[in-house]
């Protein structure tokens with residue numbers, strides 16, 4: 001893609017118009033208590049605007065509107081063709097507003113414009129189109145039965161689904177949840193992360209313009225502890241889908257147990273390994289991918305490959321490619337890395353870097369804040385060598401631009417280190433040997449294993465985690481459409 005100039009994107013940023021109020025029952029409304037919170041540009045430290053800070057009563061209202069819409073059938077009873085047309089229109093509107101949405105996402109979250117323009121926004125549009133296309137392609141079943149009865153196994157929408165979202169891919173994660181929720185006929189109440197509410201509120205405006213009936217989609221910005229809990233503890237919500245930390249995900253499971261046993265679908269953290277086997281000849285390619293795998297999105301990525309397991313010495317190449325990454329103003333398309341989402345998270349990352357030093361990691365590059373004069377939150381991409389599996393930076397999810405290089409001697413040892421984690425979201429493997437590729441990709445305990453590249457697959461492949469990276473959840477693929485439905489058996493005497 002050909003990018004325009006930094007000045008061009010900065011001009012769009014100046015002219016942005018925000019939706020800042022909650023979206024309930026098809027209308028933008030103030031929070032019932034009139035509260036608001038500031039949303040900050042992490043690249044400058046400046047306030048962008050105020051957003052409505054919803055409370056429990058707003059969640060209850062939003063659920064009522066969603067329930068009313070579900071029960072009157074304004075969405076669920078539309079024909080597959082009608083539903084598709086509306087979701088296709090939404091997808092088109094997202095692309096018509098792509099520059100505005102990409103700049104808004106960059107300004108609100110610190111993500112580099114080169115990524116929001118080429119990834120977040122087009123992927124959001126694709127996600128709505130893809131799940132909408134599936135609406136009239138999924139088939140139900142007739143089982144063998146006993147000859148005296150007709151047995152149908154059909155899928156029904158769940159009803160009202162809640163969604164709690166993270167800040168690292170604000171619009172894209174919203175789409176991964178909303179597209180299959182809506183395609184399956186449900187209504188929903190969605191909570192964006194407080195740090196990044198703006199693009200989802202804009203999406204709500206576009207959904208209304210596309211013809212999505214009022215009440216089907218409701219957006220309630222505000223505190224996780226308030227809104228997330230109001231959704232988790234809601235006595236009637238049929239399901240709650242979540243992307244975020246393992247800690248909060250587990251809380252939602254407990255809330256479901258304490259209330260109505262709502263279906264809980266969790267996508268959580270990761271401490272993902274990238275293994276480069278000694279047989280790899282194209283070390284340049286492997287190093288390039290390994291660097292992208294850890295530093296993409298400033299490492300604020302649940303599949304960030306923050307552990308690099310190497311046999312051969314390709315450390316020099318890794319450092320050289322890390323140093324070639326440009327960090328700075330997210331609206332400058334020459335920058336590969338933008339700003340860390342907030343000061344508090346930046347300090348968490350800096351503490352991990354400090355721990356890495358104290359526990360004996362050898363710093364090869366980076367290691368601290370940069371561009372402090374901008375008022376923004378920037379960290380130089382950081383590489384530690386000589387890391388051992390028991391060190392904190394090898395164990396805990398940092399969610400920042402920090403790579404730990406760990407050495408191994410044998411395939412068994414590489415697999416043991418890679419799998420020695422409470423997580424299991426993604427793993428990357430580099431090898432020139434076909435048998436090794438098959439053997440090791442099956443042995444890695446992760447929801448996605450990419451071979452000879454770093455990848456999360458595409459929209460047609462399921463995405464979710466083993467162990468404490470996930471709970472009964474797969475985003476993307478037909479599996480996502482299915483997980484927002486109930487199976488029903490209909491047994492008819494002939």
Ligand code: NAP
Pocket residue numbers: 164165166167168169191192193194195222223224225227228229232243244245246248249251267268269270301302397399425465469
């Ligand atoms: P987080 O603190 O768990 O926040 C995620 C969402 O949960 C936010 O909307 C947050 O609200 C809300 N929340 C916070 N406390 C809550 C509570 N007590 N009850 C209910 N909801 C609550 O996660 P984060 O630190 O923002 O995001 C980073 C984490 O997300 C990382 O661990 C990362 O691995 C994970 N992640 C996973 C995936 C995946 O697909 N597996 C993708 C992206 C990120 P507020 O923040 O608005 O208060």
Ligand code: MG
Pocket residue numbers: none
């Ligand atoms: Mg948080």
